[in-house]
Amino acid sequence: MPVDVLVGLQWGDEGKGKIVDVLAPTYDAVARFQGGPNAGHTLTFDGVKHVLHQVPSGIFHPHILNIVGNGVVLDPVVFRGELQKLTARGVDWSHNLYISKKAQLILPSHRALDRISEEARGNTKIGSTLKGIGPTYSDKIGRVGLRVGHILLPDFEARYKEAVAHHASIAAPYKKGLEIEEFEADFFSAVEFLRTLQLADTEYLLNDLLTQGKRVLAEGAQGSLLDIDFGTYPYVTSSSTIAAGACTGLGIAPRHIDKVFGITKAYCTRVGSGPFPTELLDEVGEQIRQAGREFGSTTGRPRRCGWIDLPALRYAIMLNGVTELHLMKADVLDGFAEIRACTHYRTATGESTPRLPDPGELDAVTPEYLTLPGWHSDLTQLTDTTQLPSNLLSYLTFLEHELQVPIRIVSVSPDRVSTLYR
Ligand code: GDP
Ligand code: IMO
Ligand code: MG
Numbered sequence: 001m002p003v004d005v006l007v008g009l010q011w012g013d014e015g016k017g018k019i020v021d022v023l024a025p026t027y028d029a030v031a032r033f034q035g036g037p038n039a040g041h042t043l044t045f046d047g048v049k050h051v052l053h054q055v056p057s058g059i060f061h062p063h064i065l066n067i068v069g070n071g072v073v074l075d076p077v078v079f080r081g082e083l084q085k086l087t088a089r090g091v092d093w094s095h096n097l098y099i100s101k102k103a104q105l106i107l108p109s110h111r112a113l114d115r116i117s118e119e120a121r122g123n124t125k126i127g128s129t130l131k132g133i134g135p136t137y138s139d140k141i142g143r144v145g146l147r148v149g150h151i152l153l154p155d156f157e158a159r160y161k162e163a164v165a166h167h168a169s170i171a172a173p174y175k176k177g178l179e180i181e182e183f184e185a186d187f188f189s190a191v192e193f194l195r196t197l198q199l200a201d202t203e204y205l206l207n208d209l210l211t212q213g214k215r216v217l218a219e220g221a222q223g224s225l226l227d228i229d230f231g232t233y234p235y236v237t238s239s240s241t242i243a244a245g246a247c248t249g250l251g252i253a254p255r256h257i258d259k260v261f262g263i264t265k266a267y268c269t270r271v272g273s274g275p276f277p278t279e280l281l282d283e284v285g286e287q288i289r290q291a292g293r294e295f296g297s298t299t300g301r302p303r304r305c306g307w308i309d310l311p312a313l314r315y316a317i318m319l320n321g322v323t324e325l326h327l328m329k330a331d332v333l334d335g336f337a338e339i340r341a342c343t344h345y346r347t348a349t350g351e352s353t354p355r356l357p358d359p360g361e362l363d364a365v366t367p368e369y370l371t372l373p374g375w376h377s378d379l380t381q382l383t384d385t386t387q388l389p390s391n392l393l394s395y396l397t398f399l400e401h402e403l404q405v406p407i408r409i410v411s412v413s414p415d416r417v418s419t420l421y422r
Pocket of ligand 2: 008011012013014035038039040041126127128129130131132133134220221222223226235236237238271272273297
């Protein structure tokens, strides 16, 4: 009957999709609880790479329910595109995919507002994915949003027009039009498609599963440092990305949560603007970017790369109550003679701290590093943790000591099979 929650501990793209796919067969349902098409979760198996944006990462397992929870913001056009692609790849999602009627709808005008507000920010741009995430969550909190369930009402079109008029009034002071006319026919045809899917009160569906003793895996999107409250505000996304978000984003009570899986890369990346103390702007950063193929799954933007940041990880582990760590992309560091880990920050006042200072102070901190020897061997073909080189084992022991949480999975290539359990 428990719910386990899987979250990213950094700035997203830690490899959450891969691990959800790997763990899914031990669950009865996989449920997304926040975010939307800003997410890009990559799964690779049988030589094929799949990128999911709004569809839960359990979709390739036909016996598992896949639930898009109420905390999600859903773009019907993107969603239809994803499902059509899955159909073309022979995946039948018609029986095991459910969408919460309480999830919020992303309208073309939300995407327009995202673009207009980013343009207006000049050199303080968030670096948004421009998928309409911020404006849609703003409408939700402002109690004027349209929900998936509203598409079943006879006055949906009138509600849509009211929302667009509201958005036009927000855009007016920027002297910008929404310019959405060319997208509206497609939006309404995608809404028509959405009406044919299994729209449900997924909070009941999930709680009924728990009552029957079934197991649920809650799939987080983004990462803890992009959380609306605890991330590097304002350079964050607009949802609760931490484990607690699974309760409000799915309608499950805190007492149902058992394990919390914290996903982290063996180094660190960020896409978009905002502080990143361990960022490497030199050839080492470029070497990580090339070895890790660090280009965004959603926008294709090059990801900013740097060394692992332990003050930030300790903070994320605390906020999420992480019970086990999964260390991703260890193989990306195969070619490095030395590996560095930031253990502390030196603040502007000269103090050394193991904690994460306020986001406003992060640009002024200097990371304090410990250097460890690299393992200089090819990890990508390994099938068992007994084969791990001793310098990698020392790195794992070091991280476990610093973070006080066991590392249960080490991932050594994008493929499903390259997942080593400890
Ligand atoms: P997510 O958003 O957290 O699901 O992560 P993304 O899919 O956006 O980014 C992770 C990228 O790393 C994807 O291209 C994955 O295929 C890839 N990846 C995942 N695990 C590993 C690994 O252990 N090694 C390598 N080299 N790539 C990995
Ligand atoms: P997954 O689930 C990495 C970043 C954007 C931007 C900020 C706000 O694949 O890990 P938004 O479009 O949400 O308003 O953008 O958050 N961002 C992500 N970065 N991975 C993601 O998702 C992200 N989703 C949003 O780049 O800096
Ligand atoms: Mg991603």
